[in-house]
């Protein structure tokens with residue numbers, strides 16, 4: 262009896278395997294050509310720690326649009342600017358796959374995973390709040406400047422001794438998000454602040470595993486996550502509770518007349534209005550909780566990482582540092598804090614930041630998209646529900662667009678007289694099209710203000726004269742590999 266059961270199980274597994282191989286072959290017939298990997302796992306085992314570079318190399322053989330089987334899914338890769346521009350500006354590619362890595366965590370999807378009208382409504386509303394809060398009176402810009410004054414006091418306290426900047430930068434950046442979402446910040450050592458930041462950092466480190474699992478059947482991914490303890494329920498529950506508590510306390514104090522413009526208050530107001538008109542509205546408290554988590558998850562790490570790279574790069578090139586400081590001294594001077602409004606007058610600083618965004622593309626592979634209609638990319642037919650992956654790193658290193666792309670050269674963004682910044686469409690750290698990063702303005706604002714404020718006040722150098730490595734650690738973002746130990750010598 263047991264023997265029969267064992268043979269039957271093997272037979273079912275074998276048939277599932279054959280069915281999968283045949284099904285994939287049938288699907289691939291209509292997709293652009295590409296390398297054939299192994300059955301079931303596809304090309305995943307051949308991708309190393311720097312998947313973006315391995316995928317970019319495949320473009321030399323298969324061209325700028327090709328198909329890669331990753332796990333059980335066929336993924337159409339966009340491997341240069343021409344392909345990315347053609348695809349990501351079409352409405353057909355505004356979708357996300359249904360089992361994206363983020364859907365494994367939590368019980369409600371946030372706007373990053375939604376599609377159709379639900380995504381459009383949630384995104385429009387979030388974009389409106391971001392626009393209203395970023396600039397203007399009592400806005401995020403002023404809160405960032407206040408947060409920076411605090412950060413500077415802490416750095417001053419080190420008296421130029423080498424320090425691990427990340428341990429200060431992480432809570433500082435996270436406080437800006439707290440201001441946007443909650444309307445208040447935390448002490449750096451507050452237990453809630455620490456729990457939240459630790460969870461985000463763990464999620465980013467585990468992304469390669471979680472990302473690969475999103476290429477497997479959903480039941481399998483959930484099983485591995487549970488058995489491997491990767492979806493550490495206790496830790497996630499703690500973080501969900503932080504947001505639930507915040508939402509509850511905002512509900513208690515909610516007042517239409519004196520409502521503030523943080524995301525939770527704005528959403529609660531919108532939810533009330535929508536619920537009066539439509540009891541089935543998708544503006545719900547569980548969506549609010551999911552979107553709050555998303556903002557912290559999506560916004561903090563890339564901003565912090567970009568600032569770290571900019572400081573590392575400036576510490577390793579004193580000519581660049583001096584040129585930026587001369588610009589700061591002439592436009593801002595020593596007597597006041599820098600503002601976003603100074604940026605158009607600081608062409609070298611802007612060119613330098615552009616080059617940081619290009620050279621160290623913090624999101625080397627874009628978030629996976631999915632086609633919501635039959636469509637085409639550069640003449641290749643793409644069927645509905647096909648996964649699409651834009652290789653942003655390949656766009657930023659495309660020799661058809663950039664001269665000597667591996668050279669770090671801010672002047673590539675400047676006119677010959679150095680006075681004007683040359684805009685280049687192919688610079689897409691925030692992706693491109695209608696579904697590009699919703700936090701682009703806020704992200705750019707933070708990076709600019711942190712970088713310029715720190716260089717206005719300090720000369721940044723490598724601690725103990727050590728040579729800085731530019732090696733990176735690839736999770737979801739490209740991070741500096743080690744702790745960033747730098748010295749900050751006061752100049753003003």
Ligand code: HEM
Pocket residue numbers: 372373374384555556559560561563564567623624627628629690691692693696697698699700701703704705708
């Ligand atoms: C240097 C900073 C940042 C970089 C490089 C960055 C980059 C990106 C990229 C590449 C995407 C994928 C877009 C696509 O699918 O085509 C994205 C999406 C997203 N980002 Fe950012 N981001 C940054 C900062 C922020 C900030 C500060 C926030 C929060 C306010 C944020 C919130 C989001 C959200 C919510 C999405 C999903 C958008 C959607 O699916 O409609 N990001 N970001």
